[in-house]
Amino acid sequence: MASIKDFFAWCKRHIVLVTIICVVLMTVFGFVNVQILHMTSEPEFCHMCHPAKGFGPLAEVDSWEHSAHGDAGVSCLDCHGRPGVVGYMKAKLGGLKDTYMQLTISKEEKLEILANPDSEHLVPDQHCLFCHSDEGNQEYRKKVKLMKIVKMRMLDDVKNPEFREHKGLPDIMADTYVGGTQFDHAMHIENFEFKCGDCHFGLVHQPGTKTDRMNKCVTCHQENEGSSAPQMADCQGCHEAQYDMNRGVGAKGVEGEEGLMWGAGIGCQECHTAVDQGLYRPSKESCTDCHEAEYVEIFDDWSSSTAKEIAGLREMRVEVEEALRGADARKRDTKGAWERYQKALFNLKLVRNDGTSGVHNREYASTILDSVRADFKKILSDLESSW
Ligand code: HEC
Ligand code: HEC
Ligand code: HEC
Ligand code: HEC
Ligand code: HEC
Ligand code: HEC
Ligand code: HEC
Ligand code: HEC
CATH class of the missing domain: 1.20.5 (Single alpha-helices involved in coiled-coils or other helix-helix interfaces)
Structure with missing residues (x-):
């Protein structure tokens, strides 16, 4: 004592x-x-208990790695934890529960839980809107206390419209031109009480094809003649990016000409011949409907070279965004540079969202991508010279 x-x-x-x-x-x-x-927030940690390859239950880390969100650095707890300090801590407690369950339940029980996720509870739509709309973000930010001292994840720094604009994303509740498509989220969600998962079922962990997605629209847009909704045959009523590419318009500050086929009077359904059987995407063999067999090689050449250019520019985009943020952090005047960046990003997205890697209009795609590259280079060199 x-x-x-x-x-x-x-x-x-x-x-x-x-x-x-x-x-x-x-x-x-x-x-x-x-x-x-x-x-314990890193995907490598989650991988210990969610280790499978491909899609579906147990493969959550691998599927994430191959998703657009994974590419963009949106990590597990950016979606699976709510914004703010409390949200983060709750997510960590959930992790403790996971660990406890791992030790106490059988393999079969775990699979059962993972195969029947309660989507609305896991990631509520409100949470998606925190990143994907301005109003949803601003309302939430008023309510919760965000983490300022320690930087734990991307989510707590998300402030719209800046975040969206830096990533080239639309405000989905205000814009009706989204992902290359004419689609009014607010109207469809309000009138039909859709959840994000009803259409974005291919998001992150599940395989989802574009055909599945289009079939979702077709349920209402097939025979709905009384309304002002675009009908099935009116491809360009929804597919704006593809319509623009065929016509050689739509990119900001880049002149173009009609695609070779569109210019010769070939319409959408003369290439997309099997739409009424639900086969929307023509194969490369479809070129031989009108041309010799060798034209398949032209298809390959167009699409592989354009895809390579797009991939290179997507990497460059990350570099440019980082350089711009760095300059902002040093309190430099970057207003003009951000505007140029946003224009370039819009143009890059137009080619990407067309989804054909130049097949609809190889010349125009190529001209646009050249201009994007020139814009990115100009931003980098301007930042360097004023440093
Ligand atoms: C020690 C093993 C273990 C680790 C590590 C682990 N989990 Fe889990 N996880 C489980 C088990 C077991 C379940 C199923 C039982 C349950 O719901 O807790 C599960 C379920 C889940 C669920 C679904 C919960 C539900 O209610 O349907 C999510 C989401 C999840 N984990 C995310 C994560 C994330 C994100 C990480 C990394 C930060 C992670 N897990 C790390 C074992 C683990
Ligand atoms: C963009 C948001 C987003 C990101 C990022 C994300 N998830 Fe998910 N996750 C979801 C949604 C939405 C669900 C609901 C069910 C579904 O759609 O698969 C889900 C479901 C799950 C489930 C339940 C079982 C299942 O397969 O559906 C687990 C486990 C899980 N996620 C783990 C992870 C892990 C681990 C990571 C990081 C490697 C991660 N998630 C990243 C959105 C996300
Ligand atoms: C932390 C912010 C954040 C959250 C939360 C988030 N996203 Fe995203 N989302 C992004 C970013 C960044 C991209 C851009 C990826 C790229 O560069 O193409 C993206 C891309 C997308 C895309 C287009 C790419 C694709 O995979 O088809 C869709 C659709 C989407 N998000 C829907 C959702 C939904 C639905 C949820 C909720 C389950 C969600 N997001 C949650 C940041 C977020
Ligand atoms: C009725 C179907 C439907 C519903 C419900 C829906 N979306 Fe979409 N969404 C689409 C379509 C169609 C597109 C444009 C084509 C594409 O990118 O797949 C799109 C595009 C997007 C994009 C833009 C992707 C890009 O590349 O720019 C984001 C982000 C997105 N949706 C998020 C959401 C969120 C968050 C919700 C829930 C609040 C939601 N969506 C609900 C059909 C839907
Ligand atoms: C539940 C039925 C339903 C589904 C599913 C549906 N829509 Fe609609 N959509 C409608 C109706 C009804 C209208 C017409 C509203 C009006 O009269 O202005 C409409 C209008 C539209 C318009 C025209 C909007 C305008 O401002 O005039 C577009 C474009 C559109 N939808 C695209 C889509 C896409 C893309 C999908 C699939 C992702 C889809 N819709 C799924 C019912 C639906
Ligand atoms: C009501 C709106 C709407 C109309 C009209 C429409 N589509 Fe679509 N289509 C969509 C949506 C939404 C998707 C999914 C896009 C995505 O996920 O990026 C899609 C996907 C596609 C795909 C990709 C399929 C795949 O699996 O790769 C093709 C090809 C396509 N549409 C061709 C057409 C053609 C040709 C027409 C005219 C005959 C047409 N679409 C009319 C909304 C529509
Ligand atoms: C010269 C023939 C041709 C014409 C004309 C044409 N397409 Fe296509 N389209 C194709 C081929 C081939 C593909 C598949 C490309 C691939 O798989 O890489 C495709 C792919 C698509 C896709 C899928 C893109 C994606 O995101 O995966 C859509 C949507 C589409 N076309 C819409 C249209 C619309 C709308 C028009 C008219 C404005 C049109 N197409 C005119 C040949 C054509
Ligand atoms: C529906 C018929 C049709 C389809 C399908 C079609 N084309 Fe064409 N194509 C034409 C016509 C008509 C012209 C313009 C007249 C001409 O110069 O031969 C043309 C012109 C061209 C030209 C420039 C002139 C030439 O003959 O070299 C190329 C290259 C070309 N097409 C490649 C393709 C490729 C690649 C595909 C598959 C994605 C394709 N076409 C699909 C009808 C078609």
């Missing part, structure tokens, strides 16, 4: 030293904690 008393007495006498030691210990402990929080 005496020894504890002595210890306190000693502490009292050396109060400054003791305080310093305490602060150091707390800092170290806090740091280790933050490191643990970081580590």
Whole structure:
């Protein structure tokens, strides 16, 4: 007993030293904690218990790695944890529950849970709208306390419209030209009470084909002649990016000419010949409906070279965005540069969203991509020279 008393007495006498030691210990402990929080939020950690390849239950990490969100650095807890400190902590507690369950339930029970996810609970639509609309973001930001001190994930930095604009994303509740398609989210969601997952079922963990998605529209747009809704045969009523590419218009600040076939009077359904059987996408062999067999090689040549260019520019885009953010952090005037970036991104997305890698209009696709490259280079060199 005496020894504890002595210890306190000693502490009292050396109060400054003791305080310093305490602060150091707390800092170290806090740091280790933050490191643990970081580590246990990484997809590599989730992979330990969600290890399968492909799609579906247990393959959540692998499917994420091959998704657009994975590419864009949107990580597990950006979707599976709500914004804010409390949201983050709740997600971490969920992780503890996962670990407990891992140890206590059978393999079959785990599969059963993973194969029947409660989507609305896992990632509510409100949460998607935090990143994908301005109003949803601003309302939420008013309500919750976001993390400012430690940077844990992308989500807490998401502030719209800036975030969207930097990524070249539309405000889905305000814009009706989205992902290359004419589609009014707000109207369809309000009138028909759709959930995001009703149409975006291919998102992240599940395989989803574009044909499935189009079939979703067809249920209403097939025979709906009384309404102003575009009918099935009116391809361009929905497919704006493809319509623009065929006509050689639509890119900002880039002149173009009609595609070879469109210019010769060939319409959508003269190439897309099997639409009424639900086969929307023509194969490369379809070129031989009108041309010699060798034209298949022209298709391959167009599409592989354009796809390569697009991939290169997507990497360059990341570099340009980082350079611009870096310049912002140093409080430089980047207004003009961001505007150029947004124009280039819009143009790049037009070619990407057309989805044919130049098959609809090889010349125009190529001209647009050249202009995107020139814009990106100009931004980088301007930033460098004013540094
Ligand atoms: C120690 C093993 C383990 C680790 C590590 C782990 N999980 Fe899980 N996870 C499980 C088990 C077991 C289940 C099924 C039981 C349950 O719902 O907790 C599960 C279920 C889930 C579910 C579905 C929950 C539901 O209610 O349907 C999500 C989402 C999830 N995990 C995400 C993650 C994320 C994100 C990470 C990484 C940050 C992660 N898990 C790391 C074992 C783990
Ligand atoms: C863009 C948002 C998003 C990201 C990022 C994301 N998920 Fe999911 N996740 C979902 C949605 C939505 C569901 C609901 C069911 C579905 O659509 O598959 C889900 C479901 C799940 C489930 C339940 C079982 C299943 O297969 O449906 C698990 C486990 C899971 N996610 C783990 C992860 C892990 C691990 C990561 C990171 C490697 C991750 N998720 C990244 C949106 C996301
Ligand atoms: C942390 C912010 C964030 C959250 C949360 C988020 N997204 Fe995204 N989403 C992005 C970014 C960034 C991209 C851009 C990817 C790219 O560069 O093409 C994207 C792309 C998309 C795309 C187009 C690419 C694709 O995979 O088809 C869709 C659709 C989409 N998101 C829907 C959703 C839905 C539905 C949810 C909710 C389950 C959601 N997002 C949650 C940031 C987010
Ligand atoms: C009735 C179907 C439907 C519903 C419901 C729906 N979407 Fe979409 N969404 C589409 C279509 C069609 C597109 C354009 C084509 C594409 O990119 O797949 C699109 C495009 C998007 C894009 C733009 C992708 C890009 O590349 O720019 C985002 C982001 C998105 N949706 C998010 C959401 C979110 C979040 C919800 C829920 C609030 C939602 N969507 C509900 C059909 C739907
Ligand atoms: C539940 C039925 C339903 C589904 C499913 C549906 N739509 Fe519609 N859509 C309608 C109706 C009804 C209208 C007409 C509204 C009006 O009269 O203005 C409409 C209108 C439109 C319009 C014209 C909008 C305008 O401003 O005039 C477009 C474009 C459109 N839909 C695209 C799509 C796409 C793309 C999909 C699939 C992702 C889809 N719709 C799925 C019922 C549906
Ligand atoms: C009511 C709106 C609407 C109309 C009208 C429409 N589509 Fe679509 N179509 C869609 C949507 C939405 C998708 C999915 C796009 C995505 O996910 O990026 C799609 C997908 C496609 C695909 C890709 C299929 C795949 O699996 O790769 C092709 C090809 C296509 N449409 C051709 C056509 C043609 C040709 C016409 C005219 C005969 C037409 N569409 C009319 C909405 C429509
Ligand atoms: C010269 C023939 C030809 C004409 C004309 C044509 N297409 Fe296509 N289209 C194709 C081929 C071939 C593909 C498949 C390309 C591929 O698989 O890479 C395709 C693919 C598509 C896709 C799928 C894109 C994706 O995202 O995967 C859509 C949508 C589409 N076309 C719509 C249209 C529309 C709308 C028109 C008219 C404005 C049109 N097409 C005119 C040949 C044509
Ligand atoms: C419905 C008939 C039709 C289809 C299908 C079609 N074309 Fe054409 N194509 C034409 C016509 C008509 C012209 C213009 C007249 C001409 O110069 O031969 C043309 C011109 C061309 C030209 C420039 C002139 C030439 O003959 O070299 C090329 C290259 C070409 N097409 C490639 C393709 C490729 C690749 C495909 C498949 C994606 C394709 N076409 C599909 C009808 C078609």
